[in-house]
Amino acid sequence: MKAAAVVADILKREGVQFLIGYPVNPVIEAAAEADIRTIIVRQERTGLHMCDAVSRVTSGERIGVFAMQHGPGTENSFGGVAQAYGDSVPIVVLPGGYPRRLLNIPPNFSSFLNYQHVTKWAEQVILADAVPDAMRRAFTQVRNGRPRPVLVELPVDVLREEVADGWTYTPAPRLRTAPDPRAVAEVAAALVAAERPVIYAGQGVHYARAWKQLRELAELLEAPVTTSLQGKSAFPEMHPLSLGSGGRSISKQLHHCLTNADLIFGIGCSFSTTNYGVAMPKGKRIVHATLDPADINKDVRAELALVGDAGLTLDALITEVSDRLRGGPRGRAAAVTQEIKQLKSEWLGEWMPRLTSDATPLSPYRVIWDLLHTVDVANTIITHDAGSPRDQISPFWEPVAPLTYIGWGKTTQLGYGLGLTMGAKLAAPDKLCVNVWGDAAIGFTGMDFETAVRERLPILSVLLNNFSMAIELKVMKVATEKYRSTDIGGNYADFAKALGGWGERVTEPGAIVPAIKRAIDKTREGTPALLEFITEKAVDFSIFP
Numbered sequence: 001m002k003a004a005a006v007v008a009d010i011l012k013r014e015g016v017q018f019l020i021g022y023p024v025n026p027v028i029e030a031a032a033e034a035d036i037r038t039i040i041v042r043q044e045r046t047g048l049h050m051c052d053a054v055s056r057v058t059s060g061e062r063i064g065v066f067a068m069q070h071g072p073g074t075e076n077s078f079g080g081v082a083q084a085y086g087d088s089v090p091i092v093v094l095p096g097g098y099p100r101r102l103l104n105i106p107p108n109f110s111s112f113l114n115y116q117h118v119t120k121w122a123e124q125v126i127l128a129d130a131v132p133d134a135m136r137r138a139f140t141q142v143r144n145g146r147p148r149p150v151l152v153e154l155p156v157d158v159l160r161e162e163v164a165d166g167w168t169y170t171p172a173p174r175l176r177t178a179p180d181p182r183a184v185a186e187v188a189a190a191l192v193a194a195e196r197p198v199i200y201a202g203q204g205v206h207y208a209r210a211w212k213q214l215r216e217l218a219e220l221l222e223a224p225v226t227t228s229l230q231g232k233s234a235f236p237e238m239h240p241l242s243l244g245s246g247g248r249s250i251s252k253q254l255h256h257c258l259t260n261a262d263l264i265f266g267i268g269c270s271f272s273t274t275n276y277g278v279a280m281p282k283g284k285r286i287v288h289a290t291l292d293p294a295d296i297n298k299d300v301r302a303e304l305a306l307v308g309d310a311g312l313t314l315d316a317l318i319t320e321v322s323d324r325l326r327g328g329p330r331g332r333a334a335a336v337t338q339e340i341k342q343l344k345s346e347w348l349g350e351w352m353p354r355l356t357s358d359a360t361p362l363s364p365y366r367v368i369w370d371l372l373h374t375v376d377v378a379n380t381i382i383t384h385d386a387g388s389p390r391d392q393i394s395p396f397w398e399p400v401a402p403l404t405y406i407g408w409g410k411t412t413q414l415g416y417g418l419g420l421t422m423g424a425k426l427a428a429p430d431k432l433c434v435n436v437w438g439d440a441a442i443g444f445t446g447m448d449f450e451t452a453v454r455e456r457l458p459i460l461s462v463l464l465n466n467f468s469m470a471i472e473l474k475v476m477k478v479a480t481e482k483y484r485s486t487d488i489g490g491n492y493a494d495f496a497k498a499l500g501g502w503g504e505r506v507t508e509p510g511a512i513v514p515a516i517k518r519a520i521d522k523t524r525e526g527t528p529a530l531l532e533f534i535t536e537k538a539v540d541f542s543i544f545p
């Protein structure tokens with residue numbers, strides 16, 4: 001067998017159903033021969049974002065795999081891999097490499113060298129016979145430890161060479177680690193002793209599928225729960241103990257409860273310092289449970305820490321905490337949930353004029369509010385984009401089921417949301433998959449709406465067009481006044497139609513809901529839809545200093 005066919009055969013054994021890629025890479029043809037659906041995008045970055053979503057919405061049970069050509073394909077893919085690295089997403093990247101006689105000679109782009117800092121594992125295969133071992137290492141790395149991209153560079157001449165008969169391959173295991181039982185007992189004691197604990201859940205809960213345990217621990221402790229953006233939907237936000245998600249903009253109840261917490265328990269999170277996550281107030285007692293010891297004491301000092309899988313950690317804590325509480329309720333729930341309810345109603349009351357505004361150009365908040373109340377939230381997977389849409393949607397969207405919100409933003413590449421939504425639709429075809437983005441964001445990856453049409457990925461794309469990079473207005477005053485540098489333009493409803501999809505431009509508040517309903521019907525018929533809402537240049541966010 002040729003090495004390319006061996007790679008495809010191994011992908012099949014690893015359960016890979018789609019190979020997303022961009023030519024030329026012999027692995028693409030070999031995958032098609034092996035009956036793996038090949039999906040060709042319009043640019044590499046979007047394809048990587050699709051792979052990223054396949055891994056996210058399946059909790060890493062299925063791994064997104066991307067193949068691209070040596071040279072330009074690998075150079076152009078950097079953003080997609082860097083984004084997955086920044087947000088800790090497990091994907092397998094299979095770049096072609098220059099033929100071995102040119103492989104490491106400048107100016108030829110070496111994936112092995114250049115991707116070192118945005119992968120957790122990168123290998124260059126220089127012998128066809130080494131392919132099975134390299135693939136085994138890559139899949140073992142991607143399935144275990146902290147989720148992050150892995151890369152196997154496969155020079156084109158290696159891919160065309162025969163692998164000697166007798167090679168074997170066993171799919172890589174997924175192994176879980178549990179925290180030290182003594183540390184678990186200490187953490188349980190601290191959680192039970194705390195007067196006003198807050199639980200902060202990250203995406204580790206999604207990868208461990210530990211949603212039930214998270215809820216059980218919160219209900220045992222009668223403690224409020226928030227999440228990182230990446231962890232959003234790990235806890236149902238309709239739950240009376242929910243504070244909504246963290247992010248750049250947050251709810252009043254989250255701000256209040258974090259500020260007044262005496263202990264913050266982070267589970268499956270990194271506590272990384274970022275503009276797009278809620279900052280932990282100074283001087284708090286922090287207990288940190290995470291898979292990767294490299295995150296302990298990194299950005300916040302942890303008084304106590306647990307290292308291990310979020311599910312096994314929560315299982316162990318539930319046992320220890322239950323023992324200490326001796327089965328009885330603590331009698332705090334009523335007061336805690338009443339306080340949350342009160343603050344939430346004050347906060348929503350303050351925002352209601354924006355959320356239900358009848359103004360034109362439309363309030364982006366009105367569009368989001370109407371969307372939230374028109375879709376079946378439990379059966380929708382939604383993602384934001386960089387820019388104002390992220391900060392407008394994340395505090396107000398209330399996911400009720402796990403993995404129905406793809407939150408991101410450790411790095412914030414404009415245009416990421418489209419590929420995420422297409423990948424989500426690929427992995428979860430029965431869900432309505434929606435991306436909400438601005439007119440700057442569509443400039444980066446918009447052409448891949450054509451891929452959604454061609455590949456029959458009927459997504460719903462919600463574009464907030466304010467003909468501006470509104471979020472930059474504050475920092476580009478002079479450039480805007482003198483040179484109109486934040487202005488942008490386009491008719492994206494026409495653009496969507498030109499690419500073969502459904503497109504509608506919406507300008508009136510009363511037309512929002514009917515347009516959403518028509519677009520959802522179109523997605524049910526198999527046609528991707530893009531709704532272009534003409535919105536004001538909003539600069540107000542639910543931010544607490």
Ligand SMILES: Cc1ncc(C[n+]2csc(CCOP(=O)(O)OP(=O)(O)O)c2C)c(N)n1
Nearest residue numbers: 386387388414438439440441468469470471
């Ligand atoms: C690739 C990339 N380059 C630059 C940025 C910085 N950036 C963040 S938001 C933004 C403008 C967003 O404009 P738009 O999407 O139209 O949203 P608006 O704020 O107008 O609602 C820019 C330039 C980024 N996030 N990603």
Ligand SMILES: [Mg+2]
Nearest residue numbers: 438439468469
């Ligand atoms: Mg804009």
